[in-house]
Amino acid sequence: GDWVAVSGDGQQVLIRRVFPRKSVLTRKTAGRTYEKQVLAANVDVAFIVQALDRDYNLNRLERYMTVVYSGNITPAVVLNKADILEEQEVKCRFDEVRKRFPDTMLFFASALYRKGIDKIRNFLQPGLTFCLVGSSGVGKSTLINAIAGENLAETGDLSTSTTKGVHITTRRQLHMLSNGTILIDMPGLREIGIADAAEGLRKTFPRIFELAGKCRFDDCTHTREPDCAVKNAVNEGTLDARQYENYINLWQEYKQYTQQVTEKARKISRK
Ligand SMILES: Nc1nc2c(ncn2[C@@H]2O[C@H](COP(=O)(O)OP(=O)(O)OP(=O)(O)O)[C@@H](O)[C@H]2O)c(=O)[nH]1
Ligand SMILES: [Zn+2]
Missing domain, CATH: 3.40.50.300 (P-loop containing nucleotide triphosphate hydrolases)
Incomplete structure (x- = not known):
């Protein structure tokens, strides 16, 4: 889906520029x-x-x-x-x-x-x-x-x-x-892994991010912390438990990805 600027006569086409x-x-x-x-x-x-x-x-x-x-x-x-x-x-x-x-x-x-x-x-x-x-x-x-x-x-x-x-x-x-x-x-995808998904998670789970503002801890992971507004919503039945579980899974995958990237960057900078 890249957009390019070309020149040529129809016989031969030259790509001059690939747009951002x-x-x-x-x-x-x-x-x-x-x-x-x-x-x-x-x-x-x-x-x-x-x-x-x-x-x-x-x-x-x-x-x-x-x-x-x-x-x-x-x-x-x-x-x-x-x-x-x-x-x-x-x-x-x-x-x-x-x-x-x-x-x-x-x-x-x-x-x-x-x-x-x-x-x-x-x-x-x-x-x-x-x-x-x-x-x-x-x-x-x-x-x-x-x-x-x-x-x-x-x-x-x-x-x-x-x-x-x-x-x-x-x-x-x-x-x-x-x-x-x-x-x-696109060809059928067998697997689709989560990478830099901070923004994607925010947009896919707006309810959870809204609730997160009311958790006691700013860095609440919504798993073990007390006074977690997200878990409370699940317990009260106002947030779908399956959606909550899926969010936690995807979020952990995202965390794993960012950790791997940081480790890799550290190894490179040590060289
Ligand atoms: N019953 C039913 N079968 C469908 C429908 N749409 C597609 N199929 C069938 O499903 C099969 C796969 O369809 P494709 O369009 O090739 O599927 P695809 O998602 O492009 O598959 P990949 O190219 O492998 O990613 C074919 O046998 C289609 O006839 C539908 O609306 N109803
Ligand atoms: Zn929380």
Whole structure:
């Protein structure tokens, strides 16, 4: 998603300049490293796609949201494969997601049967860059084709006997739609680790940060301290316990990452 200035005659093009990035989607790579991998640049909105089968998981949705916000990108949630649920179940899921993420744009779709696609298309804006992230097989490529109204991306068929997904999109692909919107298809991510996520955590868990201001200790970790407003809210049932637990997990992962970075910096400065 980088923007560059070029010169040339159409036969030969020379990149003169790469413009500074206004947003970068990165993830921590697997394993005990502190390394980050750039997934896409200059994305304005990331559609976090989950399928309404066993892929559906609110904690993971929250993890993606943290990573997306950390990259200075606005998240939107797409729950795909709505066709495999009864209407009543879809409504149930809707309420569940709404409750956990009251401020996030939320779409329900069946890319396969082209349902709910118009709403997504109306949300796209010319001049902005959108990307789709999510596990393999949730229907990102199928969604892109449905949104574009033509076959831009290669899709895969899940083998029905195992329902195990095969990785279809192996590279990132950038599509320019006829209205001038840029859509980036990403390969299915198996893992998405938390790196410099201070800002992402703040934006994903605004309620917790608001409550944290009322804890007795300024550096309260909301785990063992007395007079912790966050834990009190969980005990009183005004803060979702699962959201609280997920926050603590992601926060610890973030702390681990910053520690690794500090240690590495110390080793380098000693050399
Ligand atoms: N039932 C149902 N199946 C769908 C839907 N959308 C996609 N699929 C199927 O799910 C499988 C995977 O779809 P893809 O679009 O290739 O998934 P992807 O997320 O791009 O996968 P990767 O490229 O591996 O990341 C295909 O067999 C699709 O036909 C949907 O709305 N409902
Ligand atoms: Zn606290």
